[in-house]
Amino acid sequence: MLKIKIEKSLGGLVDGSSSDANRESRDAAGGFMLDVAFEVPAGVTILFGASGSGKSLTLKSIAGLVRPDAGLITVGESVLFDSARGINLPIRERRTGFVFQNLALLPHLSAARNVEFAMTDLPKSTRRAHAMSLLENFNVGYVAERRPRYISGGEAQRVALARALAARPKMLLLDEPLSALDEPTKLAIISDLKRINRELRLPVVYVTHSREEAIALGERIVVYERGRVAAIGEPLDVFGSPIASSVARLTSVENIFEGHVTNVTRHAGTMTVALIEGEASCSVDVPLARYEIGERVTIAVRSGDILLATEEPRATSARNALHGEVSSIEERGGYVLVRVACGVVWSVSVTRQAVEELQIVNAARVWLAIKSHSCHLLNTDE
Amino acid sequence: MRNIDWFPLLLSLRVAFIATVLVVVVGVALAWVLARRRFIGREVVDALVTLPLVLPPTVLGYYLLVLLGRRSPVGQAVEWVTGEQLVFTWQAAVAAAAVGALPLMVKTARAAIASVDPEYEDAARTLGRSEWQVFLYVTLPLAARGIIAASMLAFARSLGDFGATLMVAGNIPGRTQTASVAIYDATQVGRDADALILALILSAVAFALLYLTNRLTAQGSR
Numbered sequence: 001m002l003k004i005k006i007e008k009s010l011g012g013l014v015d016g017s018s019s020d021a022n023r024e025s026r027d028a029a030g031g032f033m034l035d036v037a038f039e040v041p042a043g044v045t046i047l048f049g050a051s052g053s054g055k056s057l058t059l060k061s062i063a064g065l066v067r068p069d070a071g072l073i074t075v076g077e078s079v080l081f082d083s084a085r086g087i088n089l090p091i092r093e094r095r096t097g098f099v100f101q102n103l104a105l106l107p108h109l110s111a112a113r114n115v116e117f118a119m120t121d122l123p124k125s126t127r128r129a130h131a132m133s134l135l136e137n138f139n140v141g142y143v144a145e146r147r148p149r150y151i152s153g154g155e156a157q158r159v160a161l162a163r164a165l166a167a168r169p170k171m172l173l174l175d176e177p178l179s180a181l182d183e184p185t186k187l188a189i190i191s192d193l194k195r196i197n198r199e200l201r202l203p204v205v206y207v208t209h210s211r212e213e214a215i216a217l218g219e220r221i222v223v224y225e226r227g228r229v230a231a232i233g234e235p236l237d238v239f240g241s242p243i244a245s246s247v248a249r250l251t252s253v254e255n256i257f258e259g260h261v262t263n264v265t266r267h268a269g270t271m272t273v274a275l276i277e278g279e280a281s282c283s284v285d286v287p288l289a290r291y292e293i294g295e296r297v298t299i300a301v302r303s304g305d306i307l308l309a310t311e312e313p314r315a316t317s318a319r320n321a322l323h324g325e326v327s328s329i330e331e332r333g334g335y336v337l338v339r340v341a342c343g344v345v346w347s348v349s350v351t352r353q354a355v356e357e358l359q360i361v362n363a364a365r366v367w368l369a370i371k372s373h374s375c376h377l378l379n380t381d382e
Numbered sequence: 383m384r385n386i387d388w389f390p391l392l393l394s395l396r397v398a399f400i401a402t403v404l405v406v407v408v409g410v411a412l413a414w415v416l417a418r419r420r421f422i423g424r425e426v427v428d429a430l431v432t433l434p435l436v437l438p439p440t441v442l443g444y445y446l447l448v449l450l451g452r453r454s455p456v457g458q459a460v461e462w463v464t465g466e467q468l469v470f471t472w473q474a475a476v477a478a479a480a481v482g483a484l485p486l487m488v489k490t491a492r493a494a495i496a497s498v499d500p501e502y503e504d505a506a507r508t509l510g511r512s513e514w515q516v517f518l519y520v521t522l523p524l525a526a527r528g529i530i531a532a533s534m535l536a537f538a539r540s541l542g543d544f545g546a547t548l549m550v551a552g553n554i555p556g557r558t559q560t561a562s563v564a565i566y567d568a569t570q571v572g573r574d575a576d577a578l579i580l581a582l583i584l585s586a587v588a589f590a591l592l593y594l595t596n597r598l599t600a601q602g603s604r
């Protein structure tokens with residue numbers, strides 16, 4: 001767990017050592033004040049906000065590249081910065097796994113030497129083998145002997161990630177790492193990052209102003225506004241709906257259906273959507289949005305947000321109760337994915353214990369309960 | 383072919399070489415401090431280091447005489463260690479050449495170090511490297527082109543020092559007479575052919591060094 005509490009004021013052009021800090025200070029009219037506090041558990045936390053909102057400054061404060069005026073930064077048991085006790089750990093002792101926006105691969109060293117450069121505590125004889133295995137883990141073993149200027153953007157990004165991990169960091173700090181990449185490369189690196197995140201479970205702080213990246217990667221999101229935290233939560237909750245459907249497909253939103261609005265209940269704040277898949281259809285109530293009756297919409301529901309019951313749910317707050325038949329049961333390492341046909345086929349994730357206790361088998365008749373606010377409207381005009 | 387005394391030229395090369403080594407060590411350290419550290423009086427230090435570039439050689443020579451002479455602590459310390467006085471030795475010529483070359487080294491190396499993106503240095507720090515390692519493995523290699531160019535300029539400047547050298551090292555043939563001083567000597571006594579040969583050699587070496595320096599820095603800025 002990484003815990004951050006930072007206060008830092010930048011007046012005009014005082015700090016010339018950090019161009020980002022400078023840019024951010026200039027954006028704010030007459031000086032800039034960063035005042036934030038939040039926690040980063042293992043997993044990806046997105047720092048989201050406009051440029052000049054203090055995201056990069058936060059990242060640099062954690063890494064020790066910028067010294068806060070006041071605050072407390074701890075990771076696990078170790079204190080990186082504590083103004084009250086006068087502790088300010090040198091950058092090299094913080095092990096922060098910083099990936100710079102421009103990557104900062106050392107231009108005079110090959111990719112492999114860049115990765116080796118981070119292995120300060122390994123004997124020199126074993127560094128090359130270790131560096132190669134890291135590069136190959138990112139599928140860029142073939143660039144090992146090349147210098148950064150002969151490496152493409154996506155490859156360089158992976159080399160930078162490999163180098164950051166080679167230092168065996170206690171966290172990863174990523175400063176808009178995908179901003180310079182084209183769309184397919186972005187998606188490939190997002191899946192790399194997801195894999196790293198699954199394997200290492202480090203606190204990852206990911207700075208971006210892209211909603212797509214935030215939703216695709218973030219388990220939590222911290223929204224910055226002019227140097228302050230404006231919101232903290234899960235990306236879909238924080239952003240609300242509608243969201244881009246391409247994003248929903250990247251994330252763990254298993255249920256995405258097209259349909260059309262059949263009824264609008266303004267006083268209840270909901271509207272009814274008929275979902276169609278082939279011949280079959282079913283209706284769900286979703287949060288009210290600016291749609292007319294008959295308009296086409298796409299909704300997305302996470303498999304974990306759906307309740308599975310063997311009897312008709314009564315007296316619950318869930319607005320939607322659907323009756324259907326179990327069409328498949330898949331073991332998914334840690335949970336079970338049950339597909340239920342109720343007009344359209346819904347994917348529901350439940351625990352193995354629940355499957356056993358409720359005696360859910362193929363072709364069993366079950367009920368699904370879905371809160372209308374678990375139904376996210378997707379933006380399809382893209 | 384006439385018998386030419388090569389001693390002055392060999393002495394000049396030796397003096398210039400040793401002076402350059404000293405200037406590289408001291409100059410790069412100073413350049414790094416001036417480029418990367420902020421402290422009150424930074425530009426004062428820069429101006430002081432640059433002063434030899436514009437002062438008359440006699441003024442420089444006078445200060446060196448005061449600094450290194452028999453009555454100064456430095457002069458006395460050297461005499462106590464070596465048993466000989468420092469002024470009017472070829473080692474004094476090294477000191478004169480080094481002081482004259484230092485500004486060229488510091489100015490050029492400071493610019494070279496300042497042009498290294500500090501983000502590379504920060505990246506090295508986040509990867510667990512100490513300040514010394516950052517300097518040695520990041521700053522120095524990335525500024526190497528400029529520093530090599532600066533060293534060549536320093537060598538060329540050391541090779542040609544006249545005024546200050548004459549004042550602190552004198553004009554003792556076979557002991558402290560460098561090439562530039564020997565040229566002066568030769569013209570005074572009408573050995574014009576000797577003067578011409580030495581002058582041509584010094585000019586050729588200086589030209590070659592300047593040409594190489596330009597090539598190095600031009601490639602660096604490309």
